[in-house]
Amino acid sequence: MDKSKNQKVKFIIGLTLVGIIFLMMIAGIFCTPYDPLAMDMSAKFAGVSFKHIMGCDNFGRDIFSRVLVGVRETMFVSATVVFIGTFVGIIIGTVTGYFGGWVDEILMRINDAVLAFPSVLLALLVIGVLGGGTHSLIIALGIAFVPSFARIVRGEVLRIRNLDYIQCVRLYGASHLRIIVVHILPNLRTVLLSSVLIGFNNAVLAEAGMNYLGMGTQPPNPSLGLMLSEAQSVIFTNPWNAIFPGLVIVMMILGFSLLSDAMENKS
Amino acid sequence: MSMLKVEDLCIKVHDKKTTDTLVYDVDLEMEKGDILGIVGESGSGKTMTALAIAGLLSRHDMEKSGHITFEGINLLEVERKVLRKIQGNEISMVFQEPLNSLNPLKKVGWQVEESLRVHTVMDKAEMKERAIQALRDVELDNPEAVYNSYPHELSGGMRQRAMIAAAMIIQPRLLIADEPTTALDVTIQAEIVELLKRINKERGTAILFISHDLSLVNSLCERVLVMQNGLVVESGNCEEIFRNPRQEYTKKLINAIPKNPFFKEA
Numbered sequence: 266m267d268k269s270k271n272q273k274v275k276f277i278i279g280l281t282l283v284g285i286i287f288l289m290m291i292a293g294i295f296c297t298p299y300d301p302l303a304m305d306m307s308a309k310f311a312g313v314s315f316k317h318i319m320g321c322d323n324f325g326r327d328i329f330s331r332v333l334v335g336v337r338e339t340m341f342v343s344a345t346v347v348f349i350g351t352f353v354g355i356i357i358g359t360v361t362g363y364f365g366g367w368v369d370e371i372l373m374r375i376n377d378a379v380l381a382f383p384s385v386l387l388a389l390l391v392i393g394v395l396g397g398g399t400h401s402l403i404i405a406l407g408i409a410f411v412p413s414f415a416r417i418v419r420g421e422v423l424r425i426r427n428l429d430y431i432q433c434v435r436l437y438g439a440s441h442l443r444i445i446v447v448h449i450l451p452n453l454r455t456v457l458l459s460s461v462l463i464g465f466n467n468a469v470l471a472e473a474g475m476n477y478l479g480m481g482t483q484p485p486n487p488s489l490g491l492m493l494s495e496a497q498s499v500i501f502t503n504p505w506n507a508i509f510p511g512l513v514i515v516m517m518i519l520g521f522s523l524l525s526d527a528m529e530n531k532s
Numbered sequence: 533m534s535m536l537k538v539e540d541l542c543i544k545v546h547d548k549k550t551t552d553t554l555v556y557d558v559d560l561e562m563e564k565g566d567i568l569g570i571v572g573e574s575g576s577g578k579t580m581t582a583l584a585i586a587g588l589l590s591r592h593d594m595e596k597s598g599h600i601t602f603e604g605i606n607l608l609e610v611e612r613k614v615l616r617k618i619q620g621n622e623i624s625m626v627f628q629e630p631l632n633s634l635n636p637l638k639k640v641g642w643q644v645e646e647s648l649r650v651h652t653v654m655d656k657a658e659m660k661e662r663a664i665q666a667l668r669d670v671e672l673d674n675p676e677a678v679y680n681s682y683p684h685e686l687s688g689g690m691r692q693r694a695m696i697a698a699a700m701i702i703q704p705r706l707l708i709a710d711e712p713t714t715a716l717d718v719t720i721q722a723e724i725v726e727l728l729k730r731i732n733k734e735r736g737t738a739i740l741f742i743s744h745d746l747s748l749v750n751s752l753c754e755r756v757l758v759m760q761n762g763l764v765v766e767s768g769n770c771e772e773i774f775r776n777p778r779q780e781y782t783k784k785l786i787n788a789i790p791k792n793p794f795f796k797e798a
């Protein structure tokens with residue numbers, strides 16, 4: 266009783282935060298109050314006002330506009346990263362879990378090796394090879410996200426393939442492809458839903474972190490992580506330069522984790 | 533030539549280091565329309581034997597030796613394409629757990645049709661007709677409703693009947709029933725056994741009936757194999773073994789039978 270009420274509160278707060286983030290993303294796609302790249306030296310370090318509701322940065326650029334575009338960027342990168350991770354993870358996890366044998370042995374060894382590597386280091390390595398920029402960031406984080414998904418999918422496929430109904434279908438003489446696509450993949454959805462939500466959260470954090478390190482979006486284009494690192498030098502004199510991007514990152518993480526938490530406990 | 537002949541069947545698992553023999557030198561023979569029982573305690577290798585006959589043991593870590601000859605074809609050596617054809621057309625299997633033997637996400641009717649979908653080109657209406665007929669044949673009261681329901685909406689007994697319908701829809705020559713009644717209560721057990729008997733009589737389907745309950749086997753089968761630790765310790769006429777067991781182990785199995793008003797005492 267108490268617990269379900271708790272879940273409800275979590276769900277509502279999570280949904281509100283995620284809703285706000287989505288509105289910001291849509292604004293970031295279609296219209297921002299100012300051009301996020303336009304410099305206006307007369308507004309350098311302008312404070313919070315009706316004109317600039319989050320103030321301006323050291324080049325006089327409107328922080329609110331830049332945050333909106335940053336949210337759009339983060340959402341896009343995170344969604345793509347999770348998509349790559351899930352997609353490749355499903356393929357690897359299904360093949361290894363279903364067929365087993367030496368394919369499983371080899372792929373899972375590689376998987377473990379990648380998993381054991383800190384993902385930030387791995388991403389740095391990939392970016393070192395490919396060079397900076399959003400595309401390399403997506404590829405780098407995508408690679409870093411594959412192993413955990415592959416592992417989850419493999420475990421679930423392994424469990425399902427030994428259930429009697431798969432044995433029955435095998436006995437009917439169905440092909441491997443049919444068994445996998447028609448009989449196994451649809452049954453992964455519950456497991457995948459929660460790991461996608463958690464993965465998305467991690468992706469947001471990773472994206473912000475990589476951008477903070479300057480490994481993704483290249484200036485002058487805005488991203489939340491980049492704005493944080495740019496604001497670092499003026500944090501005592503103009504704290505809002507850091508506070509607003511930071512606040513938005515917190516809102517994203519909190520919103521999605523509350524939501525995934527509430528959903529997971531519900532199902 | 534008999535329909536199914538198993539000779540010297542051995543099944544070994546290779547673990548990382550050790551090799552375990554799960555089934556050791558099993559011989560059995562079935563004619564068309566036979567009902568053969570296999571009894572034995574849990575872990576005695578009954579399911580392994582059945583899966584090997586059905587061609588369902590995965591190929592990597594299991595080593596199978598001996599011969600399993602079905603209609604003159606050695607199932608252990610035949611290529612996968614032929615095996616799949618035989619599997620789908622001639623041999624069917626019903627499993628122990630009616631909960632796990634149906635996909636929770638798919639409607640029962642769809643699952644009953646699956647082997648038709650795999651093997652034949654048939655339009656939807658015809659397939660549905662066949663499926664509903666199959667569900668009616670296993671004495672389900674409202675086949676249309678069952679056709680359109682999900683597994684969790686059915687009772688264990690109904691699920692098991694639906695499984696039998698799915699297994700029988702292709703009119704196999706051999707039906708392997710691996711403890712099909714273990715998860716059910718006694719009344720339903722008796723009904724399922726009656727159903728299997730009727731299927732055998734009316735359609736001439738041979739049934740390999742696996743159970744750890746000798747009284748069930750006795751009420752259904754003429755011949756029986758008694759298995760222990762992967763070995764066949766006793767085999768022959770069911771009534772005879774029941775009345776006059778030679779092995780200590782078989783006596784134990786008989787003594788383990790709970791007194792059950794639904795079956796005649798031997």
Ligand SMILES: Nc1ncnc2c1ncn2[C@@H]1O[C@H](COP(=O)(O)OP(=O)(O)OP(=O)(O)O)[C@@H](O)[C@H]1O
Pocket residue numbers: 545554572573574575576577578579580581744
């Ligand atoms: N995949 C496997 N790998 C290794 N050993 C296995 C495997 N599956 C089963 N076994 C072992 O094989 C033996 C025989 O198992 P089997 O399932 O044939 O027993 P059973 O007679 O059907 O028992 P039950 O009445 O419980 O169904 C058991 O000792 C079991 O531990």
Ligand SMILES: [Mg+2]
Pocket residue numbers: 578579580628710711
């Ligand atoms: Mg068994």
